[in-house]
Amino acid sequence: MNIGQASERSGVSAKMIRYYESVGLLPSAARRANGYRDYGDQEVAVLQFVRRTRDLGFSLDEVSSLLALWSNTRRPSREVKKLAEKHIAELEVRMAEMREVSKTLKKLAGACHGDDRPDCPILDDLSQPRTKRPAAKRAKA
Amino acid sequence: MNIGQASERSGVSAKMIRYYESVGLLPSAARRANGYRDYGDQEVAVLQFVRRTRDLGFSLDEVSSLLALWSNTRRPSREVKKLAEKHIAELEVRMAEMREVSKTLKKLAGACHGDDRPDCPILDDLSQPRTKRPAAKRAKA
């Protein structure tokens, strides 16, 4: 099938399928005589795997590792679990940072009357040079 | 003072100070005869403000708005509060998404014995083309 079909069935955009191939996450797709990429059910299954792991927030590097583990039927399940737990730990860290920030902002917003008056504890606080602050990374979904 | 000093005092790297200026977040810095940028306490205070708001996860666009509100002493505090609450809401959304993912991964990791054996419910689940829920319907191969 063409890339459009594979895209539709896997939920991965054609753009991304080509990109994944270009960065070596996926092997080079078979080509037909006209130069079009050609996909079968097997390839679609791989794409679905990638899609699902991406949805769970794994980086392409991690997806690559998971693909390798997936295709190696003799790998110890320990390795897979380790990857999953590492990812869980990262999520927890980021959530903790965001909770901190959220808490701070809520406190500030709560102290701000939020009406026509110009005085605003939020800006007052932002003006204070902080010594130590957890640098919260902006995370994607 | 030179950019290095301003960087040290504000916690914003020299690289980023120049970048912020280049994208118009900050006004063009004064220059000395030798072409070096020249900063005073006022400018450092602005940089500290930017640093703090960045640490709280605001985008550069949002920082720009906050700077404008900050320098306008007659703005209604309502506007500031609105921005803060919008950001809080975004944080909550992202945290909720991450919690979902984390929950799914924890369930999967919990089902994986994580030893030398190759069978792994995590990979089994990842192989399932998902429409929505991580409900493991089909038995492992």
Add this chain to the structure above:
DNA sequence: CTGCACCTTCCCACAATGGTAAGGTCAACA
């Protein structure tokens, strides 16, 4: 005068994705 630390601008890279442009291919339909 030399060396070193600092400053300048400019370009590159990252991660992962979308957009768009210029062109080839193919099937269907009038």
Add this chain to the structure above:
DNA sequence: TGTTGACCTTACCATTGTGGGAAGGTGCAG
């Protein structure tokens, strides 16, 4: 047959915010 439109190809640009590094000027201290 010819045209149309949907699809495919590659290639480049933009994003967000940050760091790295090159190539060259400046300034101070020894």
